[in-house]
Amino acid sequence: MKGLMKNILTTFLVLLLCNVHGALAEEIKEVVTFEKLAKEEVALLLGEHNRVRNHVGVGPLKWSEKISAYSEEWAKHLAESGCTLKHRPTSGKWKQKYGENLFMGTAGFFGVLHTVTTWESEKKVYRYGPLKEKSRISSGHYTQVVWKETKRVGCAKSICNGNVIVVCNYDPTGNIVGEKPF
Numbered sequence: 414m415k416g417l418m419k420n421i422l423t424t425f426l427v428l429l430l431c432n433v434h435g436a437l438a439e440e441i442k443e444v445v446t447f448e449k450l451a452k453e454e455v456a457l458l459l460g461e462h463n464r465v466r467n468h469v470g471v472g473p474l475k476w477s478e479k480i481s482a483y484s485e486e487w488a489k490h491l492a493e494s495g496c497t498l499k500h501r502p503t504s505g506k507w508k509q510k511y512g513e514n515l516f517m518g519t520a521g522f523f524g525v526l527h528t529v530t531t532w533e534s535e536k537k538v539y540r541y542g543p544l545k546e547k548s549r550i551s552s553g554h555y556t557q558v559v560w561k562e563t564k565r566v567g568c569a570k571s572i573c574n575g576n577v578i579v580v581c582n583y584d585p586t587g588n589i590v591g592e593k594p595f
């Protein structure tokens with residue numbers, strides 16, 4: 414009788430834990446949403462890009478719906494493929510056509526305004542003059558924002574597991590090693 418009660422109790426506990434685990438697994442399930450940028454967010458992104466560009470004396474960017482749609486494709490892809498940041502590849506289906514900056518931060522705490530200010534913070538490590546491979550890696554987000562030849566920008570965002578992912582693309586692309594950003 415004691416053994417039977419022990420088996421019943423063990424079975425009950427296992428079933429209870431399985432139900433709890435199932436409920437938690439359902440709750441933790443990956444959450445991915447896609448939102449078009451609101452007009453206010455577009456204005457913020459464009460305004461911040463142009464503020465940073467103005468500081469170094471290069472002309473303002475214009476918003477491109479075409480480039481924004483391109484950015485949206487990649488923002489969705491990043492969210493659907495594990496919520497990790499990686500740049501578009503240089504070949505294949507997702508071949509990169511434009512310059513690209515990526516940002517990820519906690520949704521609700523970070524918004525689109527933080528993307529450009531985060532990229533701008535790389536200014537402190539940029540050593541001015543022609544771009545070198547090493548400086549492209551350490552300050553490439555900043556130099557892409559201020560690249561004098563760039564004329565158009567488009568951005569998009571997705572929400573993934575509590576994080577906002579922002580993708581901005583630039584035309585023409587910048588960050589050409591051996592050239593000066595401005």
